Amino acid sequence: MNKKGIAILGSTGSIGTQALEVIRANSSSFSVEVLTARSNAELLIRQAIEFRPKEVVITTQSLYNQVAGALRNLPIKIYAGDEALGDVVQSGSVDMVLTAMVGYSGLLPTIKAIGAGKDIALANKETLVVAGELVTSLARENGVHIFPVDSEHSAIFQCLAGEADNRIEKIILTASGGPFRGKDRAFLAGVTRQQALRHPNWSMGAKITIDSATLMNKGLEVIEAKWLFDLEPSRIDVIVHPQSIIHSMVQFGDGSIKAQMGLPDMKLPIQYALGYPKRLQSDFPRFDFSNYPSLTFEKPDLETFRNLVLAYEALEKGGNAACVVNAANEIAVEAFLQEKIGFLEISDVIIDSVAKIKFIKKPSFQDYVETDQETRRFATNMIQVRI
Numbered sequence: 001m002n003k004k005g006i007a008i009l010g011s012t013g014s015i016g017t018q019a020l021e022v023i024r025a026n027s028s029s030f031s032v033e034v035l036t037a038r039s040n041a042e043l044l045i046r047q048a049i050e051f052r053p054k055e056v057v058i059t060t061q062s063l064y065n066q067v068a069g070a071l072r073n074l075p076i077k078i079y080a081g082d083e084a085l086g087d088v089v090q091s092g093s094v095d096m097v098l099t100a101m102v103g104y105s106g107l108l109p110t111i112k113a114i115g116a117g118k119d120i121a122l123a124n125k126e127t128l129v130v131a132g133e134l135v136t137s138l139a140r141e142n143g144v145h146i147f148p149v150d151s152e153h154s155a156i157f158q159c160l161a162g163e164a165d166n167r168i169e170k171i172i173l174t175a176s177g178g179p180f181r182g183k184d185r186a187f188l189a190g191v192t193r194q195q196a197l198r199h200p201n202w203s204m205g206a207k208i209t210i211d212s213a214t215l216m217n218k219g220l221e222v223i224e225a226k227w228l229f230d231l232e233p234s235r236i237d238v239i240v241h242p243q244s245i246i247h248s249m250v251q252f253g254d255g256s257i258k259a260q261m262g263l264p265d266m267k268l269p270i271q272y273a274l275g276y277p278k279r280l281q282s283d284f285p286r287f288d289f290s291n292y293p294s295l296t297f298e299k300p301d302l303e304t305f306r307n308l309v310l311a312y313e314a315l316e317k318g319g320n321a322a323c324v325v326n327a328a329n330e331i332a333v334e335a336f337l338q339e340k341i342g343f344l345e346i347s348d349v350i351i352d353s354v355a356k357i358k359f360i361k362k363p364s365f366q367d368y369v370e371t372d373q374e375t376r377r378f379a380t381n382m383i384q385v386r387i
């Protein structure tokens with residue numbers, strides 16, 4: 001049997017390392033062709049020695065010598081810098097690119113991979129948030145499939161199997177509510193980085209963990225769902241489900257609701273995307289109903305967690321609005337992680353950026369690049385003035 005050749009962008013992160021666990025357990029189905037990282041040279045070297053990719057990229061130029069030196073006796077090509085990401089995804093042996101980088105930086109390599117006809121396993125939700133219209137139309141033109149890795153979107157994708165001719169009435173994205181569910185603004189004003197990084201159910205990278213705490217993660221996921229499943233915003237609901245057992249739901253025209261369930265473990269959606277259409281066997285721990293006597297649901301508190309509203313507004317507005325929200329959020333989350341601003345100020349930075357940055361109704365790729373840069377400059381400045 002031919003193995004599927006996988007390129008992993010961001011192999012040293014939370015999704016990247018779990019993807020390698022999946023591949024290690026299914027080595028007769030997959031080969032690792034490309035590994036990339038930004039700063040964690042030591043882990044990248046260990047991964048390359050174990051999985052023997054054809055190409056490796058370390059985007060931090062100053063780490064090139066360390067990586068190249070450690071791998072010098074192996075038949076692996078080593079590159080440095082951001083531009084190399086756009087080249088390696090196009091390699092002949094790559095069948096599928098797993099986009100497990102964080103933030104806006106995932107956009108350009110994803111576009112290059114789609115241009116080269118490579119299927120995408122998409123974890124990097126920011127790609128669709130920033131330029132969903134452009135990326136999905138490019139995928140259609142190139143006959144490329146985008147398989148969702150994000151747990152909610154994987155759940156919806158799994159619920160849609162066999163339903164191609166049936167109308168979706170709405171989808172219901174579940175949200176854990178994050179570590180501050182039930183708290184008010186007075187409490188949130190004083191929360192620390194450490195508190196915000198303590199997600200109740202998932203162990204993830206720092207940026208998405210803060211997004212979960214502000215509910216921006218759910219906002220980004222609403223936008224991601226719009227582009228993956230071609231739905232108007234009014235057909236995308238969010239419900240808080242603190243146990244994170246139901247990963248999302250689809251309601252059809254006859255009123256029937258399908259849900260996908262399981263313990264919170266990203267290896268399952270990663271494996272489903274890599275192995276699609278096959279469900280590969282796994283020994284992931286199984287969900288036991290008797291351990292969960294109650295699965296509960298509540299409405300999100302939109303007065304306290306304003307970021308979810310900001311994301312819906314950007315989706316309604318269209319154009320480059322979500323690109324502005326994303327860039328401002330990335331800058332604000334990084335500033336919060338560096339303890340330069342408070343938790344509630346994350347929303348303030350986004351609101352002021354949306355008000356300031358020029359709206360473009362039909363943005364080109366270059367417009368997205370410029371919008372991202374201008375927003376980052378504005379948001380960074382705004383934070384500097386405050387401190």
Ligand SMILES: NC(=O)C1=CN([C@@H]2O[C@H](COP(=O)(O)OP(=O)(O)OC[C@H]3O[C@@H](n4cnc5c(N)ncnc54)[C@H](OP(=O)(O)O)[C@@H]3O)[C@@H](O)[C@H]2O)C=CC1
Pocket residue numbers: 009010011012013014015016036037038039040041059099100101102103105123124125126149150151202203204205206207208266
């Ligand atoms: N973690 C999760 O469970 C989930 C994550 N996602 C999404 O998946 C993506 C990855 O998240 P996660 O794995 O948590 O993130 P991590 O921060 O854990 O990992 C990010 C990875 O990308 C690399 N990286 C970071 N910045 C850059 C950059 N500017 N250029 C090149 N490479 C870079 C990092 O390299 P290094 O470490 O070497 O610096 C690392 O390999 C995000 O978009 C997130 O929203 C979606 C659903 C669940």
Ligand SMILES: CC(=O)[C@@H](O)[C@H](O)COP(=O)(O)O
Pocket residue numbers: 150151152174175176177178202208211212213217218266
């Ligand atoms: C695992 C995953 O897909 C994350 O996006 C997760 O959903 C975050 O949890 P929240 O529901 O708290 O945003």
Ligand SMILES: [Mn+2]
Pocket residue numbers: 150151152221
């Ligand atoms: Mn998710």
